[in-house]
Amino acid sequence: MANFPFDIVGFDLDGTLLDTGADLAAATNHALALAGRPLLAPEAVKAMIGRGAKAMLEQGLEASGGFDQAVMERVYPELLAYYEANIAVGTVPFPEMIEALDTLAGRGVQLAVVTNKFERLAVKLLDIMGLSSRFAAIIGGDTMGRGNAKPSALPIREMIRRCGGGRAAFVGDSIYDMLAAKNAGIPGIAVSFGFLMQPVEALQADAVIDRFGELETVLEAVGSRHGA
Known part of the structure; x- marks a missing residue:
């Protein structure tokens, strides 16, 4: 199988990985x-x-x-x-998310979470959902200190550092996700099924997916355009 264009793929949590x-x-x-x-x-x-x-x-x-x-x-x-x-009473994974993570891991990709949720709450939720072990890094809105949550580039840069460095992309559902990726100099992929505060086109993402089953192909296309 051909080399994948990204070594690291990070994800927002609420409205991206999980419907919370x-x-x-x-x-x-x-x-x-x-x-x-x-x-x-x-x-x-x-x-x-x-x-x-x-x-x-x-x-x-x-x-x-x-x-x-x-x-x-x-x-x-x-x-x-x-x-x-009551952190996981009604929370469910978005369709095809688990399969998408499995696919990326099978391509040798390091996976991470960067969320504006407090780190301890993000870790607790991912633990309950049985997902924590899939991620090399889980970074919350308070991890980098006050004022350094997304759209700051700092949590994205810390994600890359914790994952050992390399080519990275970020997947999210908000303008804060896309701005954080842009500020860190990496591609941002928007999900159209998340908790959108505006039309997905307004996020100015490098690409948009309508379902997780599209993620691998879209990342390959984005990587090709960005020379990854």
Whole structure:
């Protein structure tokens, strides 16, 4: 089999590898209920996912009656506690994801996760889902320190370092994913089935996949264009 153009392929977590929308919506609505706010439809919460739990709750408060800092400080810890205790109740892998990871691993690719979810929560979720052992690196939104989550290039560069260096690409569902890849100087592949905050075309990705079964072929095409 011909050499694969990438040594490392990194993935966002929420909305890319796993459909975590039900559990994140439940945690958000738990916090909103404690604040005496109306609950939000799960689909509305999905559009708020991508920059971490705090940003998700900020948007949830704004959408349910207006942002209030005192309320935020009171219910944010409750959201985190609820989510950690119910982290995989409704979470499921996206279709064909496991097979895509198997295919890439079979091509000798190192796999990694770079998410804006807190590292401890990402590790716990991947452990419960039986996926942790597949990844050479799991990097969270707090791993590189305050202010250094995606779209910063730092977590992508750390991913490459932890995976031993080499040619890398990144797969995600948000503008923060694509900007992080661009800032790190590597190709970004967008998934059209994720928690999109805007049309997938607006992400300015190097390529888009509509299902995980397309990933290997698309990565080969992107690698060819980028001289990988």
